[in-house]
Amino acid sequence: MLTEVNTNPQGASGPSDxxxxxxxxxxxxxxxxxxxxxxxxxxxxVGSGREPxxxxxxxxRVGIAARLAEIGxxxxxxxxxxxxxxxVAQQWADMSxxxxxxVMGGTxxxxxxxxxxLVLMAHxxxxxxxxxxxxxxxxxxxLFSFGALGAFGTVMVAMLSENARAxxxxxxxxxxxxxxxxxxxxxxxxxxxxxPLGEFGLVAASVSxxxxxxxxxxxxxxxxxxxxLLGIGLTWALxxxxxxxxxxxxxxxxxxxxxxxxxxxxxxxxxxSQRLALATLIIVSLAVYLARPLWPFIATATVAAVVLTVTxxxxxxxxxxxxxxxxxVFLVLAGGALMLxxxxxxxxxxxxxxxxxxxx
Numbered sequence: 001m002l003t004e005v006n007t008n009p010q011g012a013s014g015p016s017d018x019x020x021x022x023x024x025x026x027x028x029x030x031x032x033x034x035x036x037x038x039x040x041x042x043x044x045x046v047g048s049g050r051e052p053x054x055x056x057x058x059x060x061r062v063g064i065a066a067r068l069a070e071i072g073x074x075x076x077x078x079x080x081x082x083x084x085x086x087x088v089a090q091q092w093a094d095m096s097x098x099x100x101x102x103v104m105g106g107t108x109x110x111x112x113x114x115x116x117x118l119v120l121m122a123h124x125x126x127x128x129x130x131x132x133x134x135x136x137x138x139x140x141x142x143l144f145s146f147g148a149l150g151a152f153g154t155v156m157v158a159m160l161s162e163n164a165r166a167x168x169x170x171x172x173x174x175x176x177x178x179x180x181x182x183x184x185x186x187x188x189x190x191x192x193x194x195x196p197l198g199e200f201g202l203v204a205a206s207v208s209x210x211x212x213x214x215x216x217x218x219x220x221x222x223x224x225x226x227x228x229l230l231g232i233g234l235t236w237a238l239x240x241x242x243x244x245x246x247x248x249x250x251x252x253x254x255x256x257x258x259x260x261x262x263x264x265x266x267x268x269x270x271x272x273s274q275r276l277a278l279a280t281l282i283i284v285s286l287a288v289y290l291a292r293p294l295w296p297f298i299a300t301a302t303v304a305a306v307v308l309t310v311t312x313x314x315x316x317x318x319x320x321x322x323x324x325x326x327x328x329v330f331l332v333l334a335g336g337a338l339m340l341x342x343x344x345x346x347x348x349x350x351x352x353x354x355x356x357x358x359x360x
Contacts, residue, residue, distance in 0.1 A: 239256075
């Protein structure tokens with residue numbers, strides 16, 4: 001007798017998950033029971049050396065009332081924040097140092113506590129198991145994000161408010177501590193209420209903190225700054241592509257690649273460093289695209305190749321020839337990406353046919 005088999009030991013799926021269409025049809029025709037179908041699916045997965053992949057259950061639909069309530073909450077919060085900013089701005093010059101820090105810190109604390117209350121409403125359960133959980137997650141993540149911005153502002157006010165003639169190093173130090181404070185809040189947001197805004201903030205805060213530390217250590221080394229930013233950008237792109245740390249992988253990947261492209265093409269004053277950085281970006285992007293064909297990588301490789309061609313060839317043979325060569329490079333890369341995509345499609349079709357072919 002077949003027993004029920006849990007097809008995902010990590011707990012991501014269980015006996016209540018939907019079956020793939022062929023197995024579901026067998027259950028509907030009463031050829032197999034649901035438990036037997038899951039046991040067969042698990043055995044096939046073990047035999048092929050792959051984890052079984054069941055379709056994800058559909059997310060519960062959110063009613064119009066919940067959507068309207070969410071919109072009202074955002075609009076109300078925006079109006080309250082705007083009114084608070086206006087009032088504080090009118091009185092800011094007359095405030096003492098302690099009052100300024102208290103206003104910034106109190107606002108930050110209120111935002112983080114409000115986000116924490118929404119998290120506690122889940123009682124430790126996944127947001128999908130909480131009524132209107134997706135709405136609460138987005139609200140909590142937004143509050144955490146603004147709390148991170150408030151933490152940055154609080155540190156800046158605390159370290160610079162009484163120093164009207166702060167040096168560049170003092171400003172950089174304040175930026176570093178402020179960015180680290182924001183980063184701490186955003187890490188909590190990622191763990192408890194992840195949103196695209198929060199992950200955008202994570203990337204921005206990490207870049208801000210790193211650049212502030214670079215300003216303190218090697219302020220005039222533009223070449224080092226270029227390669228550090230290139231490394232940060234590629235790191236975020238690889239984190240978004242190959243790990244499960246980020247919920248919005250395309251967003252994080254695009255942000256990382258944009259940073260890497262900006263660093264490669266604009267920062268360094270030495271032409272050879274710029275060309276080497278662009279070539280590095282092209283090679284890494286194409287290598288990753290071969291492993292996992294996501295469009296941001298081929299797009300980045302194409303743009304970087306065009307920039308490299310225009311800057312390199314243009315110096316030797318003029319702008320017109322550089323544009324011609326850049327166009328040819330663009331066509332070659334686009335054609336290569338298309339051929340790779342078609343080859344992958346054919347290979348997958350052959351693998352699917354070999355699986356369905358009877359063994360006799």
